[in-house]
Amino acid sequence: MSRSTPATLALDRAGVAYTLATYDYDPGADRIGLQAAEALGAPPAEVLKTLIVKADGKPACVVLASDREVSMKKLASALGAKTAEMAAPADAERITGYRxxxxxxxxxxxxxxxxxxxxxxxxxxxxxxxxxxxxxxxLAPSDMVRLLGATVAPIAV
Incomplete structure (x- = not known):
């Protein structure tokens, strides 16, 4: 497994302090984030999942605890949109460049x-x-907020 990805390169360029952890990814897991938390031996609230959504048809990124779900109504509001929905997996891959x-x-x-x-x-x-x-x-989520210019909002249910 390569430890150099576009994500780690972006963190390095920004001078963000982080450590790497690897685990055995299970492609058959019902909930990938929860499987990662279990494999890492970490509380699910501390293993964040990254989701790609469409807000009023435009792509956006959402980060929240692996054991929580997104309130699409709250998310749309946080993005200043009328509606929000999950992006199709193929769209998420095309938009982000990640699998x-x-x-x-x-x-x-x-x-x-x-x-x-x-x-x-x-x-x-x-x-x-x-x-x-x-x-x-x-890493520190505060670094994530700063580097991504992210909006912080209560979007989980």
């Missing part, structure tokens, strides 16, 4: 508006995908 299960909020092909759930943003440290299936970066 589903390895989507990172960093180093995507195009910078997307990003919303990070308020509870996740308040953590001192968390894992987020490092741009490859089975690769996680552990």
């Amino acid at each position: 589903v299960g390895g989507v990172s909020p960093f180093g995507q092909k195009k910078h997307l508006p990003t919303v990070i759930d308020a509870a996740s943003a308040a953590l001192s440290q968390a894992y987020v995908n490092g741009g490859q299936r089975g690769l996680q970066v552990r």
Whole structure:
């Protein structure tokens, strides 16, 4: 497994402190984020998942705890949109340049508006995908907010 991905390169360029963790990715897992948390031995609230959505038809990125779901109504409001829905997996891959299960909020092909759930943003440290299936970066969510220019809002249910 390569430890150099567009995500880690973006973090390096920005001077963000992080550590890498790897785990055995299970492509058959019902919930990829929860499988990652279990494999890492970390609480699900500290292993964040990255989702690609469409808000009023435009792509956006969402980051929240792996054991939580997104309120599309709250998300749309945070993005200043009328509606929000999950992007199709093929669209998420095309938009980000990453494979589903390895989507990172960093180093995507195009910078997307990003919303990070308020509870996740308040953590001192968390894992987020490092741009490859089975690769996680552990960092301060405050660095994620700053680097991505993310909106912080209570979007989880």
